[in-house]
Amino acid sequence: MPFLGRFGNRQQQVAGLGLGTELHLNQDTTDVYEPGDAGLHLGNLQEQSSARQKYVCGNPECSSSWSVPWRSRRRPVFESQWGCSGRCLQSIVRAAVRREHGGERRNASAPQPHRHRVPLGLVMLAQGWITNPQLQQALNQQRTAGTGRIGDWLVNACGLDTEQVTRGLSVQWGCPVFSTDGFDAQAMALVLPEPAVQEFGMVPLRAVGNMLYLGCEDRPSPSVAFAAERMSGLKTETGLVESKAFQAAREALAAANNIPCEVAAAADLDALTARVSALLEDRQPLASRLVRMHQYFWLRLWLESGTRGTAGDLPGTHEDMQDYLFTLGGQA
Ligand SMILES: [Zn+2]
Known part of the structure; x- marks a missing residue:
């Protein structure tokens, strides 16, 4: 069902949208998270059955609280929300920018369990995949060369194959080993x-x-x-x-044919809010979302209904898609 086609309770809509995000951002670590329902609700990519459905402004502080029957006012859609005016759109974007900024800040102060992970050489030793002399040899060569990862030196100096090193890394990080079979x-x-x-x-x-x-x-x-x-x-x-x-x-x-991606810097959160709002007004996406990825604020636009793919909200084509990676201040 098209999300914006629903009537009524604005608070409920906002709360519903925030749910997946809140659950994740409240986690106190960057390294551990539980996957959840982070869906975009891209239902609005589908054509609406009725052109006269009402749309409720997504800005919780909107004073107009009017619903607009005009079809053309459906766009732009940002995180399943629609603003009744440029000012309301900007307010919705500002909340998202702050949410993403705050989430990363909380994560940055969280414990980093992987800092104390066991060194790869000791993992390999403990598993019995290398001997102590082999490890010493690789460490000496790494030290002499002053460069290179220990895994590479184990391959070069001790004749290990790269699959063994990958297995060691998987033990070290507590991750499975994946193949690239069937990679499209x-x-x-x-x-x-x-x-x-x-x-x-x-x-x-x-x-x-x-x-x-x-x-x-x-x-x-x-x-x-x-x-x-x-x-x-x-x-x-x-x-x-x-x-x-x-x-x-x-x-x-x-x-491959990649989604066009523009990398740009914004001076601060206000500048980023203004930039994202202007892009939404200009490009008029049918769906869009902002998520944090390391230092970047990643904005993705689904510009036309043909972008809809088959798995989750993954696009089905690079056409009519647009990505932006924004950095803040001097991080560019
Ligand atoms: Zn409004």
Whole structure:
């Protein structure tokens, strides 16, 4: 059912929208989260049965509280909400910008359990996959060279194969090992903005049912997984992928038809609010959402109804889609 086509209780609508987000943002850690219903409710991508349905302004402080029967006033839609005026739209966007900013700040002060994870060499040793002399040899070579990951030195100096290192990393991070079998680069290129895939080293591998599987080479990023989950409406699971397979998948994603992505900086939260509001007014998306991913505020626009895909809120095409990655202040 088209979300905005519903009548009535504005508070209920706002509360309903916030539910998934609140549950996540209240978690006190970046590294542990429970996937939940973070769906976008993209029902408004579908044509409405009646052109004369009423639309209630999504700004809780809207003074007009009028409903507008004009079809053209359906757009732009931001997080399943519609503003009756430019001022109301800006108010809805401001709340979302603050929500995403606050969520990351809370996360930043939370405990970071992975800082104290067991070093990879000791994991491999404990599993009996290498001997102490092998570890010492690899550590010495790493120290002499002054560069390189210990996993690479174990491969180069001790003749381990890369699959063993990936298994060691999976024990270290407590993640499964994933293969890239059946990887569809074009479909997966629509999950995350391409610059983010390259920067954070997280590769979408496949969507199965309501699950989205992500792969990394040596370090999972909970922030990217969480952002992908909230943007796609699918639950995510992250696993380690063997080095060569990971690189091949990452290159295939870079070569695919990607959603256009603009990377830009905003001076502060007010400037970001103004920029996002202006973009929504200009592009008039049928659906859009803002989620935080590391230092970025990721804005995604679904511009036409043909963008609807089959899994969650993942788009079915790169056409009529647009991504923006905004940084704040001097973080660009
Ligand atoms: Zn309003």
